[in-house]
Amino acid sequence: MEHPTVADPRDDATLVEAVASGDSGALKELYDRHAPWLQARLLRRCHDREVVLDVVQDTFVALWKDARRFRGDGEVAGWLWGIGFRRMVSRLRSRKDVVLIPEWSSPDLGRLPAAEDEVLLGVEYGDLAGALRQLSPEFRSVVQAVVLDGLTAKEAGRLLGVRENTVKTRLHRAKAQLRGSLATLEGGPR
Amino acid sequence: MTAMKWHADPELLSSYTSGTLDAIAGASVEQHLSHCAECRAAIAAHTDLAGLELAWAGVRDTIETPRFPAPIRLARRLGLPDSSAVLLAATASLRTAWMVSAFVALAFATLAAILTDGENLAPFLLVAPMIPVLGVAAAFSAPQDSLETLVVTAPYGRTRLILTRTLAVLATSLPVAVLLGLLVPGPTWVAAAWLGPALTLIPVLLALSSFVGPYPAAATVAVGWCGVVGVSVRGLPATWPVQAEQQVIYLGLAVLACAVLTVRAGRRSEIGALL
Numbered sequence: 001m002e003h004p005t006v007a008d009p010r011d012d013a014t015l016v017e018a019v020a021s022g023d024s025g026a027l028k029e030l031y032d033r034h035a036p037w038l039q040a041r042l043l044r045r046c047h048d049r050e051v052v053l054d055v056v057q058d059t060f061v062a063l064w065k066d067a068r069r070f071r072g073d074g075e076v077a078g079w080l081w082g083i084g085f086r087r088m089v090s091r092l093r094s095r096k097d098v099v100l101i102p103e104w105s106s107p108d109l110g111r112l113p114a115a116e117d118e119v120l121l122g123v124e125y126g127d128l129a130g131a132l133r134q135l136s137p138e139f140r141s142v143v144q145a146v147v148l149d150g151l152t153a154k155e156a157g158r159l160l161g162v163r164e165n166t167v168k169t170r171l172h173r174a175k176a177q178l179r180g181s182l183a184t185l186e187g188g189p190r
Numbered sequence: 191m192t193a194m195k196w197h198a199d200p201e202l203l204s205s206y207t208s209g210t211l212d213a214i215a216g217a218s219v220e221q222h223l224s225h226c227a228e229c230r231a232a233i234a235a236h237t238d239l240a241g242l243e244l245a246w247a248g249v250r251d252t253i254e255t256p257r258f259p260a261p262i263r264l265a266r267r268l269g270l271p272d273s274s275a276v277l278l279a280a281t282a283s284l285r286t287a288w289m290v291s292a293f294v295a296l297a298f299a300t301l302a303a304i305l306t307d308g309e310n311l312a313p314f315l316l317v318a319p320m321i322p323v324l325g326v327a328a329a330f331s332a333p334q335d336s337l338e339t340l341v342v343t344a345p346y347g348r349t350r351l352i353l354t355r356t357l358a359v360l361a362t363s364l365p366v367a368v369l370l371g372l373l374v375p376g377p378t379w380v381a382a383a384w385l386g387p388a389l390t391l392i393p394v395l396l397a398l399s400s401f402v403g404p405y406p407a408a409a410t411v412a413v414g415w416c417g418v419v420g421v422s423v424r425g426l427p428a429t430w431p432v433q434a435e436q437q438v439i440y441l442g443l444a445v446l447a448c449a450v451l452t453v454r455a456g457r458r459s460e461i462g463a464l465l
Contacts, residue, residue: 012227024253031249035242036234037223040207044216047209049241057245057252064253077224129214148217 012076020067031060034077038084046088055091059084078150085149089159131181139174142167198222198229200236207236288328292321292363296370303374314374315431316419319388320412322363326392327399327408329355356392364388376429383432390440391415393447400454 010018010026012033018026035056042052062083070079135143145156146167153171157164198206198219205211206219223229266275299313329352364385371381391411398407422430430436 024250027249027253028246031242031246032234033227033230035245036237036239037230039242040233040237041220041223043207044209044220049238053238053241053245056242057248060246060249061252064249075224077230081224129218132214144213144217148220 013070013072016063016067016070016072016076019064020070024064027060027064030063030076034080035060037077038080041081042084042088045085046092051088051092055084055088058087062087082150085151086155089151089155093158128178128182131178134181135174135177139170139177142170143174146171196222197226198232200232203229203233204236207233288325289362292325293366296321296367300370300373303376307375311374311376311380311429312419312423314371315380315384315422316416318367318371318384319391319415321367322360322388323391323395323411323415324408325359325363326356327395327404327411329359352396380429380432383429383437386432386437386440387415387418390444390447393444393451397447397450397454400451 010029012030015026015030019030038059039052039056042055043049046052059080063080066083070076132140132143141160142156145151145159146153151159153167154164157167160167162170202211202219206216211219223233296314296317299317302313303311368381368385371384372378374380395404395407395411398410401407402410418436419431427433
């Protein structure tokens with residue numbers, strides 16, 4: 001499939017600057033670029049479409065108000081994810097029917113060809129995906145919340161219902177375990 | 191990273207968005223997406239664009255709606271419906287300028303009491319009850335109300351309007367006045383005792399207004415209260431205007447005023463018609 005080319009000369013950071021000075025056209029451009037993936041990524045964590053759309057809407061309203069706070073030293077995408085995911089977490093904290101941490105063990109395991117898997121993960125250190133799968137569920141959830149979704153230990157603790165220190169300990173152990181299993185699997189970096 | 195030359199194919203993206211992709215592969219797609227603008231653009235074809243269109247309309251509405259002024263936002267946060275909030279914000283005595291001047295007047299009175307070391311409470315006792323009373327008077331006197339013409343024609347009970355505004359004036363002016371009262375030297379009960387005359391003068395003011403209109407009524411009440419405090423300056427104890435015997439009289443006066451209001455309102459079916 002052909003990817004639509006991103007022909008617009010203005011990059012994300014420039015657009016955020018324009019939004020900060022009150023340019024709603026720039027906000028629309030950012031919305032068109034970022035709302036779809038944000039929606040898709042949030043939907044992987046909460047299947048209530050209405051909640052997700054509400055969060056997407058809130059995120060861009062927040063962007064409009066707080067654009068000045070973007071420091072410009074990171075990716076706009078990562079920044080938006082931080083706003084959106086945190087909003088969804090705080091919004092859904094009271095709801096027990098929503099899973100914010102995706103289940104890692106699914107029947108589809110190994111569906112992806114190995115080569116693709118490697119490229120995706122940017123893996124240069126052996127079978128990272130395999131090593132991740134070997135983690136126990138509570139370690140995985142911590143890795144997911146902190147490493148992949150970018151929450152702080154405190155936020156992850158609130159989300160997972162454990163103390164902040166527990167999150168830190170689990171993360172530490174999970175990293176050690178990953179390092180260990182990568183070393184035994186592959187005998188060090190390839 | 192060399193992976194930047196690689197892009198997720200449509201099949202992968204659609205299994206990601208439909209939720210069939212397992213979490214580890216999903217996580218790696220996400221990591222790729224956060225660094226690849228091209229794949230972020232490509233995923234749009236697999237998402238709920240109609241929903242996003244709707245959400246955008248929501249964003250646009252929010253950012254294009256002018257923000258309400260601070261008092262209205264506060265009133266809304268306290269759970270008032272928009273209509274009441276707007277009417278409250280139009281109240282002259284709830285505007286910042288009014289509140290600041292009331293505060294300054296009372297602060298000077300407090301200062302005078304402090305400087306004379308509590309021997310002369312007259313300025314404080316004179317000003318403190320007048321602040322809520324004049325605030326209420328200003329809250330329903332037509333010429334100061336920017337919404338007056340609207341209020342007259344709107345199907346919104348005038349009684350309700352006056353009572354809501356009276357409550358709002360009390361809620362904003364009393365806490366500050368009580369706090370300043372605590373700074374006044376002398377017995378601590380003075381800080382609360384002036385509430386007696388203040389809460390008496392309001393129904394008296396409303397009752398008088400029903401006969402002569404708000405301005406003459408406010409003037410009468412103010413002169414009357416000045417008289418009471420003025421008498422006390424000549425030889426009576428500083429706290430005389432708010433002592434227990436006098437408070438009983440105030441209570442009687444308040445009951446009388448409420449009775450007059452009720453009777454007058456009963457004849458004309460609502461207080462608002464009178465004021």
